[in-house]
Amino acid sequence: MIHTAEELATSHGVAAACAALAVPRSSFYRVRPAAPVSDVPAAAPPAPEAASIPAPAPAPATRTPSPRALSPTEQEQIRELLNSERFQDLAPREVYAALLDEERYLCSISTMYRILAAHAEVRERRNQLRHPAYHKPELLATGPNQVWSWDITQLRGPSKGVYYYLYVMIDIYSRYVVGWLIAEVESAELAEQLIAATCVKQGVQRTQLTIHADNGSPMIAKSVAILLTDLGVAQSHSRPHVANDNPYSEAQFKTLKYRPDYPDRFGSLADARGWARSFCTWYNEQHHHTGLGLLTPADVHAGRGETVRQQRQVVLQQAFQAHPERFVRGAPCPAKLPEAAWINPPQSSAVTATPALAPAEGRPTGAQPRGGAPAIAPPTDLRYTMVSGTDALRRATLRSDLSAVPADGVAGQSHHCASEALPTTCRKKELHCP
Numbered sequence: 001m002i003h004t005a006e007e008l009a010t011s012h013g014v015a016a017a018c019a020a021l022a023v024p025r026s027s028f029y030r031v032r033p034a035a036p037v038s039d040v041p042a043a044a045p046p047a048p049e050a051a052s053i054p055a056p057a058p059a060p061a062t063r064t065p066s067p068r069a070l071s072p073t074e075q076e077q078i079r080e081l082l083n084s085e086r087f088q089d090l091a092p093r094e095v096y097a098a099l100l101d102e103e104r105y106l107c108s109i110s111t112m113y114r115i116l117a118a119h120a121e122v123r124e125r126r127n128q129l130r131h132p133a134y135h136k137p138e139l140l141a142t143g144p145n146q147v148w149s150w151d152i153t154q155l156r157g158p159s160k161g162v163y164y165y166l167y168v169m170i171d172i173y174s175r176y177v178v179g180w181l182i183a184e185v186e187s188a189e190l191a192e193q194l195i196a197a198t199c200v201k202q203g204v205q206r207t208q209l210t211i212h213a214d215n216g217s218p219m220i221a222k223s224v225a226i227l228l229t230d231l232g233v234a235q236s237h238s239r240p241h242v243a244n245d246n247p248y249s250e251a252q253f254k255t256l257k258y259r260p261d262y263p264d265r266f267g268s269l270a271d272a273r274g275w276a277r278s279f280c281t282w283y284n285e286q287h288h289h290t291g292l293g294l295l296t297p298a299d300v301h302a303g304r305g306e307t308v309r310q311q312r313q314v315v316l317q318q319a320f321q322a323h324p325e326r327f328v329r330g331a332p333c334p335a336k337l338p339e340a341a342w343i344n345p346p347q348s349s350a351v352t353a354t355p356a357l358a359p360a361e362g363r364p365t366g367a368q369p370r371g372g373a374p375a376i377a378p379p380t381d382l383r384y385t386m387v388s389g390t391d392a393l394r395r396a397t398l399r400s401d402l403s404a405v406p407a408d409g410v411a412g413q414s415h416h417c418a419s420e421a422l423p424t425t426c427r428k429k430e431l432h433c434p
């Protein structure tokens with residue numbers, strides 16, 4: 001097209017030729033030979049047999065230096081001046097102004113910047129903060145009690161500025177709420193008690209579990225990290241300001257706050273705990289989760305999912321036999337339970353049902369327990385009991401009665417499980433591990 005424009009420009013001018021052929025004049029001048037078009041002899045018309053062969057593109061012409069450009073010697077002198085001891089700590093604008101005050105003009109400010117940039121000498125004077133490249137967490141669970149996710153959300157209290165804090169820990173494979181508590185404060189101490197009591201209640205083995213959380217202060221507290229190390233639990237954290245790295249907890253909180261009976265405000269701490277208890281019972285036992293093939297989290301967590309699917313298959317088969325004409329796609333089948341639950345599945349390769357993340361060197365992923373690993377069992381003198389009386393909703397005690405039977409509301413426990421049972425009284429929390 002450029003070659004045709006050159007031929008047409010000899011008789012009609014460059015502007016008319018480029019306009020007729022829709023060729024930018026900048027592209028035309030870029031590849032135009034150094035000699036004027038009028039001095040170039042007209043090319044002979046192509047032979048008929050060669051008309052279908054495209055003409056080779058002309059070689060790009062060497063750009064002639066602008067007569068206004070500085071010579072290499074002048075550029076080097078300006079560079080040496082900018083890097084001299086007098087001006088090496090000044091910006092080009094300061095140098096430019098100082099030279100003008102001395103009745104000297106060498107070049108413009110932009111030219112000074114171009115000369116320095118050509119030698120990679122333009123940068124920040126001080127080292128600037130560079131945020132590290134955070135690793136995207138990739139967690140895989142192929143069964144219950146392999147990966148837990150937990151977070152804290154606020155519940156509005158009876159008046160403005162009063163909030164209650166709901167701690168919820170769920171299993172990402174079964175979506176089962178394995179532990180929760182409501183308190184008036186957000187603290188690492190309560191997080192320790194929730195994690196320790198939930199691990200004991202679920203019978204978690206060492207090196208079996210990974211607990212994922214965001215970067216809130218209770219989640220990244222040193223005491224919580226020490227507890228997880230003592231329990232043999234791997235920890236994982238979301239990237240800063242990336243809510244999608246903790247999707248299961250965020251989705252569960254949305255389900256919680258979009259319930260029809262979710263109040264605008266809770267009248268008291270006891271009201272909040274009572275509502276949370278009924279919600280968690282509904283969520284675990286009655287809520288048919290779309291991500292679980294319309295099974296309840298309790299069925300999946302307890303391993304009853306396949307039994308429920310077989311029962312549903314019998315019902316669907318009977319309906320199909322009664323009216324096969326109503327099922328245009330053949331015999332119906334109940335929804336299948338997903339084989340695995342991911343947090344950030346890898347995109348570069350096919351997803352396989354194998355553990356994907358080792359949070360630290362020598363630390364297993366938490367997706368598959370090691371054979372023969374010792375279980376985390378409560379101390380022989382440790383039993384959880386309900387607290388009776390008027391303070392039942394406000395107090396949680398740790399007892400050593402060997403005949404005590406675990407109940408729905410379990411007491412908060414100190415993380416010193418391996419050493420001794422410490423009596424605890426707390427007016428700001430109530431711990432629950434289904």
